[in-house]
Amino acid sequence: xxxxxxxxxxxxxxxxxxxxxxxxxxxxxxxxxxxxxxxxxxxxxxxxxxxxxxxxxxxxxxxxxxxxxxxxxxxxxxxxxxxxxxxxxxxxxxxxxxxxxxxxxxxxxxxxxxxxxxxxxxxxxxxxxxxxxxxxxxxxxxxxxxxxxxxxxxxxxxxxxxxxxxxxxxxxxxxxxxxxxxxxxxxxxxxxxxxxxxxxxxxxxxxxxxxxxxxxxxxxxxxxxxxxxxxxxxxxxxx
Numbered sequence: 001x002x003x004x005x006x007x008x009x010x011x012x013x014x015x016x017x018x019x020x021x022x023x024x025x026x027x028x029x030x031x032x033x034x035x036x037x038x039x040x041x042x043x044x045x046x047x048x049x050x051x052x053x054x055x056x057x058x059x060x061x062x063x064x065x066x067x068x069x070x071x072x073x074x075x076x077x078x079x080x081x082x083x084x085x086x087x088x089x090x091x092x093x094x095x096x097x098x099x100x101x102x103x104x105x106x107x108x109x110x111x112x113x114x115x116x117x118x119x120x121x122x123x124x125x126x127x128x129x130x131x132x133x134x135x136x137x138x139x140x141x142x143x144x145x146x147x148x149x150x151x152x153x154x155x156x157x158x159x160x161x162x163x164x165x166x167x168x169x170x171x172x173x174x175x176x177x178x179x180x181x182x183x184x185x186x187x188x189x190x191x192x193x194x195x196x197x198x199x200x201x202x203x204x205x206x207x208x209x210x211x212x213x214x215x216x217x218x219x220x221x222x223x224x225x226x227x228x229x230x231x232x233x234x235x236x237x238x239x
Contacts, residue, residue, distance in 0.1 A: 172209035
């Protein structure tokens with residue numbers, strides 16, 4: 001029985017506690033068993049950065065890793081996975097989970113790790129794909145939003161979290177009050193109309209990290225003076 005790790009405190013994420021938890025996670029894989037890991041949290045919490053860090057450690061160990069991302073996410077690059085802190089790693093953009101199956105094909109025996117970024121945008125088949133890959137002995141690392149801007153469970157994330165062997169939940173910083181943030185707020189700047197459908201790919205233009213107290217289950221229209229305020233970056237905040 002392997003330990004479920006929840007990185008649920010901002011202090012643990014930013015100080016030594018987080019690194020101790022991460023090291024414990026990585027020790028689990030020294031025994032050669034495959035697992036499903038899910039890294040989740042609101043926008044601007046460092047999910048993609050953590051995915052990239054784990055994939056790079058795999059590559060340092062000279063293991064073969066393949067990273068996939070939904071092709072609709074072309075915010076920073078069509079082919080690269082790019083974090084908000086501008087860390088980058090090569091990826092394969094795909095429209096759905098079935099294409100990942102086809103891509104891996106007969107090379108599952110030579111693939112040690114599969115990374116999935118923005119996993120909330122994939123169809124429900126991604127759940128079965130993850131389970132199948134783990135059954136084949138492949139370590140799967142999936143990163144994504146666990147909730148949409150209304151606080152609703154996002155896409156396949158609820159079931160992925162239920163099936164995950166290891167869950168790392170990250171915090172951001174509330175861009176309204178500076179408190180630990182676990183929510184994503186959709187915003188409209190300068191009075192521009194913003195769509196209210198669940199999937200709207202964007203970054204700082206459409207979204208802010210918010211704490212539970214500051215989060216509003218609606219699209220928030222920012223005033224000009226609020227819009228001109230500098231965006232907080234999680235890594236720049238001193239705790």
